[in-house]
Amino acid sequence: MGFHTCEFCKNGEKGRYPNTSSGDVTLNFSSGNSYVMPDMILHYVFDHGWVPPKRFIDDVINGEATSSDRMQMRGSGLVSVGYLRESFETGSVPEGFIEKLEILMVAASLSGNRLQTKSL
Numbered sequence: 867m868g869f870h871t872c873e874f875c876k877n878g879e880k881g882r883y884p885n886t887s888s889g890d891v892t893l894n895f896s897s898g899n900s901y902v903m904p905d906m907i908l909h910y911v912f913d914h915g916w917v918p919p920k921r922f923i924d925d926v927i928n929g930e931a932t933s934s935d936r937m938q939m940r941g942s943g944l945v946s947v948g949y950l951r952e953s954f955e956t957g958s959v960p961e962g963f964i965e966k967l968e969i970l971m972v973a974a975s976l977s978g979n980r981l982q983t984k985s986l
């Protein structure tokens with residue numbers, strides 16, 4: 867995907883999480899589902915109130931992450947959580963979702979599985 871700045875932030879607006887993405891992260895769950903997402907997904911969810919696909923929320927809340935990978939297509943099981951588009955659903959996510967996702971993203975980053983497409 868390459869370097870990407872959130873296009874939904876107004877000039878100078880800052881949220882709790884970084885609004886730029888330099889890569890994508892893939893998270894694999896014991897459910898067999900895999901998701902690829904920009905590494906600013908926390909910004910989308912927390913700062914813009916975006917509600918991700920329900921199965922993704924369920925996996926983060928209830929599932930067990932088995933590994934994180936550099937982005938690679940793993941057959942048809944890979945779901946793109948993707949970048950926000952013109953109209954996106956807002957609402958609230960279940961309690962604990964942000965915290966769990968943050969842990970998964972940090973783990974992915976620490977394990978070197980965050981794909982850097984351009985250095986920051």
Ligand SMILES: [Zn+2]
Nearest residue numbers: 872874875885
């Ligand atoms: Zn934004």
